[in-house]
Amino acid sequence: MTTTHDGFPATRRLMLKGAASVALIGLGNLPFSVAPAFAAANDKYPEDAFKQKSDADAVKALYGKTAEPSDKVKMDAPEIAENGAVVPISVSSTLENVTSISILVAENPNALAAFYLIPAGTLPSVANRLKMAKTTNVIAIVEAGGKLYSTAKEVKVTVGGCGG
Template identity: 50%
Template sequence: MNNSRRSALKTTGAFATLVSLGIVTQSQAHAAMDRAGFDIKTMADAVKALGGTAANSDQITVVAPDIAENGAVVPVGATSKLANTTEIYLIVEKNPTPMAAGFKIPAGTAADVQTRLKMGQSSNVFAVVRADGKLFSAFKETKVTLGGCGG
């Protein structure tokens, strides 16, 4: 494990300890994150909530299966090779609420995130990255055989 990831894990562990001891409540922890984009219903509005339009970039890689057997647990990730990457957002174009995940990337940390998302149907999965104050994006199409958003 490299030192930047180790530092991020230590910081996360310390914060989790503060929550578990009751010094910081879970709602206070969540309040720190801008949640407005997670309530938006369209892809265009989600990107607009992040700060405008995103330019396509070949420096961003979206990691997702070509075919997901179960839309309730689709492994998705993104990697950015752009310098000064500070945020990575995962957006599922055809979900009822497209904004699926948001990650703050601390300085000196590798811009590589992985998670599992729900996908209601086959869709493009976008990674929107903020680097040097500008938005960049890339996408990958993922076909879903069994929907995860109630279908």
């Protein structure tokens, strides 16, 4: 599966670097500092991060670092999702210099659900609707000033969003 970037000519400039980082993760043991071109740092589609199973691996593939819990990351999610196929989730932050927000669903087949690039001038707040396979933690990660901050909330799912 390859992504077509025809609609996004601006992304081409980083395609090479992106490919390099994918290769590095494949090798697994090279220091990340050599290849800082994690998807989160540019606007290329972070294919590799979306393929990771666990939330920890997805965050590593996306940002190359880990997040610390912070009460400055706010997440609004229902206690019980009315249907796992459509779970309204919104994330906002009171942190300064937010550059991205990502949302992960811990026990989905692939944890990373959505990544949002927040350019300067855009408010650090996003609302969307996600699928959840079962009751699990939803994790919000806010990137601010080059660091990662997170919060998590368990959402109960009674009808899974992956079933037929």
